[in-house]
Amino acid sequence: MRIFLFLVPFLIVTVSFADQPATKPANTTILPDVFAGWKIAKPAQTSKNPTIADSTNAGVLKEYGFTDFAGAIYTRDDGRKLTIKAARFEDASGAYGALTFYRMPQMLSENIGDEGYSLNERILFYRGNVLIDAVFQQLSAMSAAELRELSDDLPKPVGNNSNLPRLRDYLPKDSLAKNSLRYVIGPSALGKIDAPIPSQYIDFSKGAEVVLGNYNLPGTPATLMLVGYPTPQIAADELTQVQSASQGHQLGDQQLEFRRTGPILAIVAGAASSSDAKSLLASVNYDADVTWNQNTYSSRRDNPAHLIVEVIVLAGIVCGLSVVAGIAFGGFRLAVKRFFPNKVFDRPEQMEIIALHLSDRSQKQNDSP
DSSP states (O other), X not given: OHHHHHHHHHXXXXXXXXXXXXXXXXXXXXXXXXXXXEEEXXXXXXXXXXXXXXXXXXXXXXXXXXXXXXXXXXXXXXXXXXEEEEEEESSHHHHHHHHHXXXXXXXXXXXXXXXXXXXXXXXXXXXXXXXXXXXXXXXXXXXXHHHHHHHHHSOOXXXXXXXXXXXXXXXXXXXXXXXXXXXXXXXXXXXXXXXXXXXXXXXXXXXXXEEEEEEEETTEXXXXXXXXXXXXXXXXXXXXXXXXXXHTTTTOSOXXXXXXXXXXXXXXXXXXXXXXXHHHHHTOOOOOOOOOOSOOOXXXXXXXXXXXXXXXHHHHHHHHHHHHHHHHHHHHHHHHHHHSTTTSSSOXXXXXXXXXXXXXXXXXXXXXX
């Protein structure tokens, strides 16, 4: 009994720790109030309307999976100001795509966040599923380091939401023009960039995604456009339609070369020679890769330790109930026998004993002649 009473507090504490969630709740705010000596001047402007974030490209933001926006002005003790706009997306692919959409060719690469660029006082970078557009009133030698600290304070996506598009890995790096890579997952964004194939010939309703970049081939520039579909069968059907449109001069008079590799359509447009275009197409080769796309976090239901704790608790409860029931039954019987002796239990008429009288039989045998 003493051992059981000692185990009860231990089991309660163990269950309380087991009931705690495995992961911390997601941070609902995007921008911190303070970072690297910068203090927010007034509460950040927040909205879930993409028009507030960018009235001109609201449709583009929707295609990239825009969820919410936050804008704030930060100040330092020396009077400098920093204006920050933050857009959060459903996953890291959306933030990366928005970065490629807003990035300008003349920007310089910066080691900020997952990928960053700068142009004078403006710095554009993304971290996880958040895109940051920061404009300094006056730059300093520590401006990049300060934004790196801000990057560390931004909320992070979990699970598959942190994955980047694999289609961009198939774009050849050799001769790729600076800052020309674009990642598109909708017709609005595709219609606002210089794409060789119009959006009406890309079926985004079937899960298409597009990556394109400009290349400096010998003597002439060219554009390589990759269109990824979920299956090779869909890609083959779409290639037939695009080739038919090209042969019917529905895509203009531009020179186009086509190739399909797995579920990817590769298209080269420009004044490059046929041999150079085919050489560029040949550098795009699909490599099948099996990935585990289910969530890898462990819930209480999937936690073996939690099951063991629950079994121990159940066993303790059963033992406790058994002890209580035994004490109750024994105490009730003793109380009845004390206050009602020989009336309920152990009544004389019920106390029958069968006696064999073995000793009496042996005595009779000894007494007989």
